[in-house]
Amino acid sequence: MQKVSLRKVKTPISYMQETTEEVLHFSLQGLLPIGHTLALNTTLGTLSHLVIKQDRPHMLMEQQFTTSEICVLMPLLESYPYYCPYEVLLASFTSGRVTDTTIARCRTRLQEAQEAGVWDQEMRPVRNVLSRTRLKTRAFGIEISSILETGYILMYMANHRLMEE
Known part of the structure:
Protein backbone atom coordinates (compact mmCIF):
# COMPACT_ATOMS: atom_id res chain seq x y z
CA MET A 1 0.00 0.00 0.00
CA GLN A 2 1.34 3.41 -1.00
CA LYS A 3 1.60 6.02 1.73
CA VAL A 4 -0.08 9.33 0.83
CA SER A 5 1.57 12.55 1.91
CA LEU A 6 -0.71 15.26 3.20
CA ARG A 7 1.85 18.03 3.00
CA LYS A 8 1.32 20.68 0.37
CA VAL A 9 3.53 20.53 -2.70
CA LYS A 10 5.13 23.89 -3.43
CA THR A 11 5.05 25.35 -6.90
CA PRO A 12 7.93 27.52 -8.12
CA ILE A 13 5.93 30.72 -7.54
CA SER A 14 5.24 29.74 -3.92
CA TYR A 15 8.99 29.33 -3.39
CA MET A 16 9.55 32.81 -4.72
CA GLN A 17 6.85 34.18 -2.44
CA GLU A 18 8.94 33.05 0.52
CA THR A 19 11.22 36.01 -0.18
CA THR A 20 10.69 38.97 2.11
CA GLU A 21 10.03 41.29 -0.83
CA GLU A 22 6.91 40.98 -2.96
CA VAL A 23 8.31 43.49 -5.48
CA LEU A 24 11.98 43.29 -6.40
CA HIS A 25 13.69 46.31 -7.97
CA PHE A 26 16.54 46.16 -10.49
CA SER A 27 18.35 49.31 -11.67
CA LEU A 28 20.47 47.36 -14.20
CA GLN A 29 23.08 50.13 -14.50
CA GLY A 30 24.41 50.35 -18.04
CA LEU A 31 21.36 48.56 -19.41
CA LEU A 32 18.72 51.11 -18.41
CA PRO A 33 19.09 54.90 -18.38
CA ILE A 34 19.93 56.53 -15.04
CA GLY A 35 16.81 56.91 -12.90
CA HIS A 36 15.02 54.00 -14.58
CA THR A 37 14.17 50.81 -12.69
CA LEU A 38 12.57 47.46 -13.42
CA ALA A 39 10.14 46.26 -10.76
CA LEU A 40 9.35 42.53 -10.70
CA ASN A 41 6.16 41.70 -8.81
CA THR A 42 6.69 38.05 -7.89
CA THR A 43 3.07 37.61 -6.79
CA LEU A 44 1.43 38.96 -9.95
CA GLY A 45 4.20 37.95 -12.35
CA THR A 46 4.59 41.42 -13.81
CA LEU A 47 7.72 43.28 -14.80
CA SER A 48 7.30 47.06 -14.88
CA HIS A 49 9.63 49.71 -16.27
CA LEU A 50 9.55 52.69 -13.91
CA VAL A 51 11.06 56.16 -14.04
CA ILE A 52 10.88 59.03 -11.55
CA LYS A 53 9.45 62.25 -13.02
CA GLN A 54 8.68 65.29 -10.91
CA ASP A 55 9.32 63.27 -7.73
CA ARG A 56 6.70 60.65 -8.68
CA PRO A 57 7.14 57.20 -10.17
CA HIS A 58 5.74 56.69 -13.66
CA MET A 59 5.27 53.33 -15.35
CA LEU A 60 6.56 53.34 -18.92
CA MET A 61 5.54 49.76 -19.67
CA GLU A 62 4.62 46.46 -18.11
CA GLN A 63 4.68 42.83 -19.24
CA GLN A 64 3.01 39.77 -17.73
CA PHE A 65 5.19 36.67 -17.27
CA THR A 66 4.19 33.08 -16.54
CA THR A 67 5.63 31.25 -13.54
CA SER A 68 8.10 29.40 -15.78
CA GLU A 69 9.19 32.64 -17.43
CA ILE A 70 9.77 34.28 -14.05
CA LEU A 90 18.07 24.96 -14.71
CA ALA A 91 17.92 25.00 -10.89
CA SER A 92 15.53 27.95 -10.89
CA PHE A 93 13.43 26.46 -13.70
CA THR A 94 13.08 23.01 -12.14
CA SER A 95 12.67 23.90 -8.48
CA GLY A 96 11.94 27.62 -8.30
CA ARG A 97 14.52 27.86 -5.54
CA VAL A 98 18.17 28.47 -6.25
CA THR A 99 20.41 27.14 -3.51
CA ASP A 100 23.97 25.82 -3.55
CA THR A 101 22.51 22.30 -3.34
CA THR A 102 20.11 22.70 -6.28
CA ILE A 103 22.83 24.36 -8.38
CA ALA A 104 25.28 21.51 -7.63
CA GLU A 122 18.09 18.33 -21.06
CA MET A 123 18.15 22.10 -21.67
CA ARG A 124 15.36 22.20 -24.29
CA PRO A 125 12.54 23.07 -21.83
CA VAL A 126 14.63 25.92 -20.38
CA ARG A 127 15.52 27.20 -23.86
CA ASN A 128 11.84 27.10 -24.90
CA VAL A 129 10.84 29.23 -21.90
CA LEU A 130 13.81 31.55 -22.47
CA SER A 131 12.60 32.05 -26.04
CA ARG A 132 9.18 33.26 -24.82
CA GLU A 149 28.85 26.64 -23.42
CA THR A 150 28.49 29.08 -20.50
CA GLY A 151 25.01 30.51 -19.95
CA TYR A 152 22.98 33.61 -20.75
CA ILE A 153 23.44 37.34 -20.17
CA LEU A 154 21.22 40.41 -20.37
CA MET A 155 22.32 42.89 -23.04
CA TYR A 156 21.10 46.28 -24.26
CA MET A 157 19.35 46.24 -27.63
CA ALA A 158 21.15 48.97 -29.59
CA ASN A 159 18.30 49.47 -32.05
CA HIS A 160 15.65 49.83 -29.33
CA ARG A 161 13.96 53.20 -28.87
CA LEU A 162 13.10 53.90 -25.24
CA MET A 163 9.52 54.86 -24.53
CA GLU A 164 9.31 58.25 -22.84
CA GLU A 165 5.92 59.57 -21.87
Whole structure:
Protein backbone atom coordinates (compact mmCIF):
# COMPACT_ATOMS: atom_id res chain seq x y z
CA MET A 1 0.00 0.00 0.00
CA GLN A 2 1.34 3.41 -1.00
CA LYS A 3 1.60 6.02 1.73
CA VAL A 4 -0.08 9.33 0.83
CA SER A 5 1.57 12.55 1.91
CA LEU A 6 -0.71 15.26 3.20
CA ARG A 7 1.85 18.03 3.00
CA LYS A 8 1.32 20.68 0.37
CA VAL A 9 3.53 20.53 -2.70
CA LYS A 10 5.13 23.89 -3.43
CA THR A 11 5.05 25.35 -6.90
CA PRO A 12 7.93 27.52 -8.12
CA ILE A 13 5.93 30.72 -7.54
CA SER A 14 5.24 29.74 -3.92
CA TYR A 15 8.99 29.33 -3.39
CA MET A 16 9.55 32.81 -4.72
CA GLN A 17 6.85 34.18 -2.44
CA GLU A 18 8.94 33.05 0.52
CA THR A 19 11.22 36.01 -0.18
CA THR A 20 10.69 38.97 2.11
CA GLU A 21 10.03 41.29 -0.83
CA GLU A 22 6.91 40.98 -2.96
CA VAL A 23 8.31 43.49 -5.48
CA LEU A 24 11.98 43.29 -6.40
CA HIS A 25 13.69 46.31 -7.97
CA PHE A 26 16.54 46.16 -10.49
CA SER A 27 18.35 49.31 -11.67
CA LEU A 28 20.47 47.36 -14.20
CA GLN A 29 23.08 50.13 -14.50
CA GLY A 30 24.41 50.35 -18.04
CA LEU A 31 21.36 48.56 -19.41
CA LEU A 32 18.72 51.11 -18.41
CA PRO A 33 19.09 54.90 -18.38
CA ILE A 34 19.93 56.53 -15.04
CA GLY A 35 16.81 56.91 -12.90
CA HIS A 36 15.02 54.00 -14.58
CA THR A 37 14.17 50.81 -12.69
CA LEU A 38 12.57 47.46 -13.42
CA ALA A 39 10.14 46.26 -10.76
CA LEU A 40 9.35 42.53 -10.70
CA ASN A 41 6.16 41.70 -8.81
CA THR A 42 6.69 38.05 -7.89
CA THR A 43 3.07 37.61 -6.79
CA LEU A 44 1.43 38.96 -9.95
CA GLY A 45 4.20 37.95 -12.35
CA THR A 46 4.59 41.42 -13.81
CA LEU A 47 7.72 43.28 -14.80
CA SER A 48 7.30 47.06 -14.88
CA HIS A 49 9.63 49.71 -16.27
CA LEU A 50 9.55 52.69 -13.91
CA VAL A 51 11.06 56.16 -14.04
CA ILE A 52 10.88 59.03 -11.55
CA LYS A 53 9.45 62.25 -13.02
CA GLN A 54 8.68 65.29 -10.91
CA ASP A 55 9.32 63.27 -7.73
CA ARG A 56 6.70 60.65 -8.68
CA PRO A 57 7.14 57.20 -10.17
CA HIS A 58 5.74 56.69 -13.66
CA MET A 59 5.27 53.33 -15.35
CA LEU A 60 6.56 53.34 -18.92
CA MET A 61 5.54 49.76 -19.67
CA GLU A 62 4.62 46.46 -18.11
CA GLN A 63 4.68 42.83 -19.24
CA GLN A 64 3.01 39.77 -17.73
CA PHE A 65 5.19 36.67 -17.27
CA THR A 66 4.19 33.08 -16.54
CA THR A 67 5.63 31.25 -13.54
CA SER A 68 8.10 29.40 -15.78
CA GLU A 69 9.19 32.64 -17.43
CA ILE A 70 9.77 34.28 -14.05
CA CYS A 71 11.83 31.26 -12.98
CA VAL A 72 14.30 31.97 -15.82
CA LEU A 73 14.01 35.77 -15.72
CA MET A 74 14.75 36.13 -12.00
CA PRO A 75 18.27 34.59 -12.06
CA LEU A 76 19.13 36.63 -15.17
CA LEU A 77 18.11 39.87 -13.45
CA GLU A 78 19.93 38.89 -10.25
CA SER A 79 23.11 37.95 -12.16
CA TYR A 80 23.34 41.21 -14.12
CA PRO A 81 25.85 42.61 -15.13
CA TYR A 82 27.39 39.13 -15.18
CA TYR A 83 26.20 36.07 -17.04
CA CYS A 84 23.89 33.47 -15.53
CA PRO A 85 25.29 29.91 -15.79
CA TYR A 86 23.18 27.13 -17.30
CA GLU A 87 23.02 25.23 -14.00
CA VAL A 88 21.56 28.27 -12.19
CA LEU A 89 18.85 28.67 -14.85
CA LEU A 90 18.07 24.96 -14.71
CA ALA A 91 17.92 25.00 -10.89
CA SER A 92 15.53 27.95 -10.89
CA PHE A 93 13.43 26.46 -13.70
CA THR A 94 13.08 23.01 -12.14
CA SER A 95 12.67 23.90 -8.48
CA GLY A 96 11.94 27.62 -8.30
CA ARG A 97 14.52 27.86 -5.54
CA VAL A 98 18.17 28.47 -6.25
CA THR A 99 20.41 27.14 -3.51
CA ASP A 100 23.97 25.82 -3.55
CA THR A 101 22.51 22.30 -3.34
CA THR A 102 20.11 22.70 -6.28
CA ILE A 103 22.83 24.36 -8.38
CA ALA A 104 25.28 21.51 -7.63
CA ARG A 105 22.58 18.95 -8.46
CA CYS A 106 21.84 20.67 -11.77
CA ARG A 107 25.55 21.03 -12.60
CA THR A 108 25.96 17.27 -12.12
CA ARG A 109 22.80 16.62 -14.15
CA LEU A 110 24.13 18.73 -17.04
CA GLN A 111 27.59 17.12 -16.90
CA GLU A 112 25.98 13.67 -17.08
CA ALA A 113 23.76 14.83 -19.96
CA GLN A 114 26.85 16.17 -21.77
CA GLU A 115 28.64 12.83 -21.35
CA ALA A 116 25.57 10.94 -22.57
CA GLY A 117 25.21 13.26 -25.56
CA VAL A 118 21.76 14.49 -24.48
CA TRP A 119 22.64 17.97 -23.21
CA ASP A 120 20.40 19.67 -25.79
CA GLN A 121 17.41 17.55 -24.73
CA GLU A 122 18.09 18.33 -21.06
CA MET A 123 18.15 22.10 -21.67
CA ARG A 124 15.36 22.20 -24.29
CA PRO A 125 12.54 23.07 -21.83
CA VAL A 126 14.63 25.92 -20.38
CA ARG A 127 15.52 27.20 -23.86
CA ASN A 128 11.84 27.10 -24.90
CA VAL A 129 10.84 29.23 -21.90
CA LEU A 130 13.81 31.55 -22.47
CA SER A 131 12.60 32.05 -26.04
CA ARG A 132 9.18 33.26 -24.82
CA THR A 133 10.82 35.37 -22.09
CA ARG A 134 13.18 36.94 -24.64
CA LEU A 135 10.22 38.16 -26.73
CA LYS A 136 8.81 39.95 -23.68
CA THR A 137 12.10 41.48 -22.48
CA ARG A 138 12.75 42.94 -25.94
CA ALA A 139 9.86 45.35 -25.31
CA PHE A 140 12.07 46.81 -22.54
CA GLY A 141 15.08 47.07 -24.86
CA ILE A 142 16.72 44.09 -23.17
CA GLU A 143 18.05 41.12 -25.10
CA ILE A 144 18.74 37.73 -23.52
CA SER A 145 21.93 36.58 -25.25
CA SER A 146 23.44 33.13 -25.21
CA ILE A 147 27.09 32.69 -24.31
CA LEU A 148 28.31 29.47 -25.93
CA GLU A 149 28.85 26.64 -23.42
CA THR A 150 28.49 29.08 -20.50
CA GLY A 151 25.01 30.51 -19.95
CA TYR A 152 22.98 33.61 -20.75
CA ILE A 153 23.44 37.34 -20.17
CA LEU A 154 21.22 40.41 -20.37
CA MET A 155 22.32 42.89 -23.04
CA TYR A 156 21.10 46.28 -24.26
CA MET A 157 19.35 46.24 -27.63
CA ALA A 158 21.15 48.97 -29.59
CA ASN A 159 18.30 49.47 -32.05
CA HIS A 160 15.65 49.83 -29.33
CA ARG A 161 13.96 53.20 -28.87
CA LEU A 162 13.10 53.90 -25.24
CA MET A 163 9.52 54.86 -24.53
CA GLU A 164 9.31 58.25 -22.84
CA GLU A 165 5.92 59.57 -21.87
